[in-house]
Amino acid sequence: MARFHPLPVAAVDRITDDAVALTLTVPPALREEYRHAPGQHLALRRRAGDGTETRRTYSICSPAPDPGGEGPRTLRVGVRLVEGGVFSTYALKEIAVGDELEVMTPAGRFTLDPAPGLYAAVVGGSGITPVLSIAATLLAREPEARFCLVRSDRTTASTMFLEEVADLKDRHPQRLQVVTALSREEQQAGLPTGRLDRERLTALLPALLPVERVAGWFLCGPYGLVQGAERALRGLGVPRTRIHEEIFHVDTAPPAAPAPAPAHSTVTARLDGRGGTWPVLDGESLLETVLRNRPDAPYACRGGVCGTCRAYLVAGEVRMDRNFALEPEETEAGYVLACQSHPVTEGVELDFDR
Known part of the structure; x- marks a missing residue:
């Protein structure tokens, strides 16, 4: 189950005029949780004073730890400034050595298992x-x-x-x-x-x-x-x-407004070993429904790009607005992006743990 932990910033390196590399220190007790495959990413979270939060996903650019050794002592990510980007502006202008960032444990399947x-x-x-x-x-x-x-x-x-x-x-x-x-x-x-x-x-x-x-x-x-x-x-x-x-x-236009969900539709979700069933409100994605009841549900971009909210469709039928994260083999096997999924049947069941 993906979790956030506060990690101290060990270095902020300006690598271009509009990009920085952030090096994060991983305490010994968390090194196994942050063990990662080459190519995985981290979601970084910033909470505002009014309780709202911003999440952005950044790939780990440092080498993966050896399988037989300890987990990583540090993690390094690159952040490029995006015009109007809330988190990237914060990263380039405000983050300093010694600050603590809320960092989700590694995720992603854009990886390589090293072989000749x-x-x-x-x-x-x-x-x-x-x-x-x-x-x-x-x-x-x-x-x-x-x-x-x-x-x-x-x-x-x-x-x-x-x-x-x-x-x-x-x-x-x-x-x-x-x-x-x-x-x-x-x-x-x-x-x-x-x-x-x-x-x-x-x-x-x-x-x-x-x-x-x-x-x-x-x-x-x-x-x-x-x-x-x-x-x-x-x-x-x-x-x-x-x-x-x-x-x-993604330069493509955002998806059109979703069609109304079936009347009285519900989603049943299993997350970190616990399950629940909740009504889906009109226009809500399944992720939004789950988040209203389980704020610990994993997500980052909400745009169908990062794949953090990937879940297995146990039962029912859904429609995904867009998908830039899952391979065809994953969708054929029954996986969906919860942030892009809307119920087609009255009952839908998702498993975030599978």
């Missing part, structure tokens, strides 16, 4: 954060593994974790390949200026590596980039099961 082989990633902007953890963990644990990183940024100055990627390349010069495309700046060497879209990636990827031999593709960043990269890979014959995606920003 060739792996690759296409990332844009802050999409580098989980992939940095994935690549660093893989190369450290598996001497027979190789990794190809294709990243897209606006300019060199706006590129997050530029030094960290360069250091990783220095440590593994024969096993890490890094290719950078800048959309607003000419490079003396490397790719011509421009965005990485489907057509460009279709031509570029086979020229960089044997696409058919890549054991896993990791696509992370804005929706348009991830969608274009997926279509390019599918067009190149890559099976869907080898493609893993995480969306950081």
Whole structure:
């Protein structure tokens, strides 16, 4: 069960003009709870004086701890300023060393279990954060593994974790390949200026590596980039099961207002070993219904992007407004995003523990 704990801030590093890296100290008693797989994320919570709270999800960019050792002593996340963003503005302008942040235990399935082989990633902007953890963990644990990183940024100055990627390349010069495309700046060497879209990636990827031999593709960043990269890979014959995606920003319009729920509809939810049944109000998502009665229900973005509110549909039928977090295999297995789900049948049962 995901839980929040206060973690002290050990370092605040400015990594670009509009981004910082926050290093959090994990006390010995909590290290097992914060043990994470490479690629997982943390939800950070800030409570206002009026009782309202803001939650945002940020990927862990530090390597995952060894399975046989102790849990992590520190966790590092990257935060990029979003125009009008409540939490990102707070992170860049107010958070200081010594502050305590409320941090949820790690979640997410955009992960890699390190194994020998060739792996690759296409990332844009802050999409580098989980992939940095994935690549660093893989190369450290598996001497027979190789990794190809294709990243897209606006300019060199706006590129997050530029030094960290360069250091990783220095440590593994024969096993890490890094290719950078800048959309607003000419490079003396490397790719011509421009965005990485489907057509460009279709031509570029086979020229960089044997696409058919890549054991896993990791696509992370804005929706348009991830969608274009997926279509390019599918067009190149890559099976869907080898493609893993995480969306950081969605440019599509918000979903239309949901249709009214069936009269007298209810949701039964199991959470942290305890269950309950409650009426669903008109227009409510199932997550909103559960939160009215169980404030400890897990969630972060409420936008169908992070996957924190993932639950198993035990009974009934639901309609999801949007889904940018669950793989097709997960939805086929019966999982839904509670924040996007509305009842179609009068009774719905969810299991957050499965």
